[in-house]
Amino acid sequence: MPPRSPPGAAAAVWRKLARMDWLPLLSTLAGAAIGIVATVIADRNRWKREDAKEALRLRLDIYTQYTTTVKVLGETLRALAGRDHPSDDERALALREAFRESGIAIASERMWLIAPEPVVSASNSVFHCLRRICDGYIDGAAVSSPEDHARWEARGKAAAKMRKLMREDLGVGPLAERHST
Numbered sequence: 001m002p003p004r005s006p007p008g009a010a011a012a013v014w015r016k017l018a019r020m021d022w023l024p025l026l027s028t029l030a031g032a033a034i035g036i037v038a039t040v041i042a043d044r045n046r047w048k049r050e051d052a053k054e055a056l057r058l059r060l061d062i063y064t065q066y067t068t069t070v071k072v073l074g075e076t077l078r079a080l081a082g083r084d085h086p087s088d089d090e091r092a093l094a095l096r097e098a099f100r101e102s103g104i105a106i107a108s109e110r111m112w113l114i115a116p117e118p119v120v121s122a123s124n125s126v127f128h129c130l131r132r133i134c135d136g137y138i139d140g141a142a143v144s145s146p147e148d149h150a151r152w153e154a155r156g157k158a159a160a161k162m163r164k165l166m167r168e169d170l171g172v173g174p175l176a177e178r179h180s181t
Contacts, residue, residue: 056170056171058114059114059115059169059170060170062107062110062111062114062115063111063115063119063166063169063170065103065107065110066107066108066110066111066123067159067162067163067166069102069103069104069107070104070107070126070127070130070159072102073098073099073102073104073130074130074133074152074155076098076102077095077098077099077130077133077134077137078143080094080095080098080137081095081137081141081142081143082143088140091137091138092138095134095137095138096134096138098134099130099131099134104127104130108123108124108127111123115166115169116169118165118169119162119165119166119169122158122161122162122165122166123162125158125161125162126155126158126159126162129151129154129155129158129159130155132151132154133148133151133152133155136148136151163175
C-alpha cells in the first residue's frame with residue numbers, strides 16, 4: 001500500500017499551486033508553440049520554393065530539348081531534300097527515317113506531359129509545320145521553291161510564338177527580334 005500523505009497535504013499543494021505565478025510558464029509554452037509553428041511554416045515555404053525551382057529547371061530542360069530537336073530536324077530535312085537520291089522512293093524513305101529518328105516524338109511527348117497548355121499547343125503547331133515540310137519534300141517539292149518557302153515561313157512564325165510562350169512561362173523577358181527561320 002502506498003504511503004499516505006498527511007491530511008491536508010493535497011490541499012497544501014493546491015494552495016501552493018494557486019499562489020504560483022503561472023505567467024512565466026504560460027509564456028514559455030506559448031513561445032515554444034510559436035517557435036514550432038514558425039519553423040514548420042518556414043520549412044514548408046522553403047520546400048515550395050525548392051519545388052518551384054525544380055519544376056522551372058525541368059521545363060527549361062524540356063523546352064531546350066524540344067527547340068534543339070526542332071532546329072536539328074529542320075536542318076536535316078532541308079539537307080536531305082537538297083541531296084540527289086537514286087529515286088523518289090529512296091528520297092521519301094530517307095526523309096521519313098530522319099523524321100522518325102530525330103527524337104521529335106519523344107521531345108513532343110515530354111512537352112505534352114510537363115508544359116502548360118499554351119506551350120503545348122504552340123509546340124504542336126511547330127511539330128505539324130515540320131511534318132508538312134517533310135511531306136512536301138516527300139511529294140517532290142524543291143528546296144527554296146515558293147511552296148517550300150511558305151512552309152518554312154509558317155514554321156518560323158509558329159516557332160517564334162512557341163519560344164515567346166516558353167520564355168513567358170520561364171519568367172524571361174521577350175526577345176526584341178525574331179531569331180528563327
